[in-house]
Amino acid sequence: MATVSQVLAWRPALLDELACVTLRHRRSLADLADELVAARPPASWWGDDATAAVGAHTLLRDRLNDLAAELAALTRGLVQAEAGSRAARRVVTEATVAAGGHGMVVDDVTGEVRDPAPVPADPILAADRARLRLELTDRLAQGLRAAEHTDAALAAVLDAVVSGVLDGGTAGPVEAIAAGRQAAERPLLPLPVDARVAEAFGWWRSLSPGERIRLVGERSELVGNTEGIPPAPRDRANRLLLTEARRELTTRLRELEGASWLDRLLSGSSESPAVLHAKLEDLSAISALLTARPGARLLSLGLDGRERVTTDVGLGRVRTAENVVVTRYGVGTTPASDLARKTAEVEALLARMSRLSDEAGDDARHAAIVSLGYEAPPLAIRDLLDPGSAGERARGLLHDDIARDAAPRFADQLNAVDVVRRDDPHLTVAAHSYAGVVTGHALQQGTGVDDVVALGVPGLATDRLADLHLAPGHLHNLEAKHDLVADAGRFGRDLTYLDGVRELDTAAHADRGLAEVVGHTSYYTDGSTSQHNLAAVASGHAELAIDDTRGPDLTDELREAGHDGRELFDRGVRATKGFLVDRGQELDRLLRRLG
Amino acid sequence: MSAGRGVAADLAEVAAAGRAMEQAADRVDRIDLVPELPAVAEALPGSRAAQAVETLLSAWTCGFDRWALAARRHAQALQTGAVDYAATEAEVRRALGPRTPPPPTPGSPARQGPR
Missing domain, CATH: 3.40.50.1820 (Alpha/Beta hydrolase fold, catalytic domain)
Known part of the structure; x- marks a missing residue:
């Protein structure tokens, strides 16, 4: 699991640039649909050689479909990781900056916020400060959780690509790309059970804009009634x-x-x-x-x-x-x-x-x-x-x-x-x-x-x-x-x-x-x-x-x-x-x- | 291009299929992610994805090269085969001597190569 300082050092823009490159290649594979049809041995050709040629063409087509699906999955994974890492880094950055602003320190590994300042004599101030410390810890925890979720989702896509489990089917590269994209769709990071307000806020902030829009439509009751969502x-x-x-x-x-x-x-x-x-x-x-x-x-x-x-x-x-x-x-x-x-x-x-x-x-x-x-x-x-x-x-x-x-x-x-x-x-x-x-x-x-x-x-x-x-x-x-x-x-x-x-x-x-x-x-x-x-x-x-200057009645x-x-x-x-x-x-x- | 049970081919179409496959191979050959993929490790230091991309670099990227190579071989086989087939056909014709083809019947399609 990445530490606070590592997440702060994340550079989502690089993922965006890489996704642009893989997207270009993905489009290039989609454009091969016509070539693959044209490359099919003609129907007018028959005999053993023709059968062998058709078999070879089918193998090549299917393997190219797999590659197209893998490239599409990689592209989708990168796009999601870009949005996810950006959101996670934002949550971690905001909480870390707020902690620093109040003279609190953040544990790099656990994300726990500590308050080195002496406890204020005023119990109201002391309670306010304790509440703030807990709130920032909750928000950081959600930021790290979102970072972990983003990382795990991208790693899963990369593993799937390497292991060859993505099936591009037997149609064409366009269909294969759709299948690959679908396979890479990352699950939503769930709201923690019995989430405290700051956890819910951190969770919401750690979702990508697309995920938030999706949630508003698909989980209206949850979004509408969870304290901590803006x-x-x-x-x-x-x-x-x-x-x-x-x-x-x-x-x-x-x-x-x-x-x-x-x-x-x-x-x-x-x-x-x-x-x-x-x-x-x-x-x-x-x-x-x-x-x-x-x-x-x-x-x-x-x-x-x-x-x-x-x-x-x-x-x-x-x-x-x-x-x-x-x-x-x-x-x-x-x-x-x-x-x-x-x-x-x-x-x-x-x-x-x-x-x-x-x-x-x-x-x-x-x-x-x-x-x-x-x-x-x-x-x-x-x-x-x-x-x-x-x-x-x-x-x-x-x-x-x-x-x-x-x-x-x-x-x-x-x-x-x-x-x-x-x-x-x-x-x-x-x-x-x-x-x-x-x-x-x-x-x-x-x-x-x-x-x-x-x-x-x-x-x-x-x-x-x-x-x-x-x-x-x-x-x-x-x-x-x-x-x-x-x-x-x-x-x-x-x-x-x-x-x-x-x-x-x-x-x-x-x-x-x-x-x-x-x-x-x-x-x-x-x-x-x-x-x-x-x-x-x-x-x-x-x-x-x-x-009221009157006496009690x-x-x-x-x-x-x-x-x-x-x-x-x-x-x-x-x-x-x-x-x-x-x-x-x-x-x-x-x-x-x-x- | 021959076979025990006989052959039949439109040679121009076979050659065209070979050329199409060659073009596909050329395009796939241009896909080179090796210089780009390390960006994942740069973008997400300390992540599992950064480790996973190492494997991807070594195992997956050569998949495009392998496909392009296989596609090119297949294309070459189609094109070479079409040429060989035409040569064989010419040889057969020469061996059988000049013949006057029967006049085409009205409405019959023109054919390229023997069938």
Whole structure:
């Protein structure tokens, strides 16, 4: 296996030059087709000599076909090796240069990145550096793996040529060349099993342009939903997948609806028409959104959910913007009912961020990911009583299992925002409601998130800011008046009482033209103090955010008293509040339906 | 060109086949990868392919030379045979004495060489 320094010394251009030479010769052999036909002994000639001459001609023709096939295989092998070695060298070069730039050293043989610098005293910096070291090691490993794959593929072609196993057939050199070319086609380097984000990125970067195009078309689901693959190819793959999924689900639904109960029973399928209907509604909503907003990027499309489709939509240039905000949502959020509205809200947020940047005199660019990337628990009370999967997920709202399950993928998604870029963006997560619990679990796994804005969250699954790897002052809390969910403290201590949390205001500031928000579902209201504060943090201008200088409200105090020992009382308060919240949300939904 | 069970040939076509094969041999002769293939080792130092190309250099490239040689021999055999056959035919004619060929029947094809 080639070492790091050897791969860095690879010169793909030489392979390209050689491939040009072999291609010229290959064409020369293809042009011999006419001569070989003309060289065939004439049919008018018969007798033993004629038979011998025809036999000799056949032998010569077949051997020339073999040579043509071998030359074609060699040419194809060289062309692939040129592209493969170029890509592998690029990955190794990028990771090596990045390591050097951060004062890290690369083991020439193993490709492992080591950090000789003393561990920073600041635990956030130390974690960042450790994460970077691991990321660069992963990328280097993929670069070396791609180099090995390229080398092995070319060596296999060379061995096949030498050993004479390539059969050019009995037709002519043109057919033989096609056979040789086909025989030399190298297999795709597979994505490592359970690949980490940086490994997936390194793997993608190590593929040739032709292989990437092929993968987008042939493995849309893999490309579209693998964190670490850049946004553009994911968008292309997911759009293909979207079209295919709508067609497939429609067919399945027709089949299900046309089948008798006995057929359904015998088929063993657990799919229900209701679920397929729901998923088709989600897909239609996503499709409509992409039609209405051609610039949006479909960054994920999850079809395997138990009840719904999951998706992430990119707005702006996620790969190059200086500030990226990822918005996540809580209970009852689905593409069909919420994607269009939430996208519009985030577009307004991005516009507000741009205005704040202008006011602050910077020309930073902003981008967002509207993340409906997990199956949030449903909201309806009736679901709680459902003995099936809907009920199971609804009851998940009462504990944090769903958040725990969703957290690893969300952590990967957040890390991928960093990994696929050359620079390190300012990354903010805006977590609404139950998404705060998901975010809390995700951040505990280590991410490159710089700021979190909690919007009416019932806890972050921890009582310690340090667990989230956030610097003091970089966790911001927005708690609107009458937002009982924010007071619930169901999944960790009420944020109001966490050390290092910055409380931001949601009340009106008429002098600035900012309106108040009330309740649990209005944090993104355009022109509100809440939206302004979120925009200030996400645009990198937290200094423009307006602090909440009011004291904790009664429910905060009640809950905190419970935290200090009055557990029973606290549980009672929470249960009551939860019941009221549920009823309130149900009523809200009902009114929306009626309205 | 002779055979126990008799011969039949359009000599011009046999000669043409020989020339075509000779041209093919000339073109294959021009394929020389020996000076070019070491570029693989230069391009990919430390690779298995760099080692494999050594074998290719010694074992495979002469395949084109061998084919060109065999093709040329075959071409030569065809062309020489056509000439020899024509000479034999002339000799046979001389031995049999001058003959007046029968007048061609209308519509019959012209023939080159005996058949």
